[in-house]
Amino acid sequence: MAQELFEQIYYEGSSAQLGDIISTLESGSRPKGGAEVDGIPSIGAENIERFGQYDYTKEKFISLEYFKKLNRGVVHSGDVLLYKDGAYTGKVSMALDEFPHAQCAINEHIFILRPNELAPSPFFLYFLLLNDKNKQALFSRASSKAAQPGLNQTEVKTLQILLPQTEKIAELDNTISPIMHQIAKNANENRKLSTLRETLLPKLLSGEISVNQATK
DSSP: OHHHHHHHHHTTOEEEEGGGGEEEEEEOOOOTTOOBSSSEEEEOTTTEEETTEEOGGGOOEEOHHHHHTOSSOBOOTTOEEEEOBSTTTTOEEEOBTTBSOSSOEEOTTEEEEEEOTTSOOHHHHHHHHHSHHHHHHHHHHHHTSSSSOBOOHHHHHTOEEEEOOHHHHHHHHHHHHHHHHHHHHHHHHHHHHHHHHHHHHHHHHHTSSOHHHHTO
């Protein structure tokens, strides 16, 4: 539904470039020594699926000390996340209401995008990048290189897009905002249930606790 509502206004827009509607485009980093075994989650391409879907089984971490020193790449609610290099260039997700984490950062393979006042809606920006035509255009730019596919900031900023009137974007934001927040809520609840299952199942199988105890 949200995608359909986006497309209803998107194709009425005038020609523009992606750089016209974003205030922030930045990638992150991990320390030279590599990922930590625990700490603050560091989102990479292996984690990104799409909004509401995230692969927690491949989580990598950075230390809290390193996280506090970061000047870029710190994820905030409403940030749009774009996988910028490798085989799955163009995959897009979004952080919202502590999905996928209450506190996290990105690594060097991900871009954070934030909208400006011309398109005052992170949801519009997310669906713009999820649009098949725009995804294909980004992938084509990334794949034009002889080496590993990848996008630089200029290639992202100069992506040709359609830009509806700001008022229509604001209306879209108001309409689909409850849907997007509900998706984030559902994703967070599913993760809690999954974590609970992983904690209880070994205890049930070993007889450490009974089914009655587990359901209390």
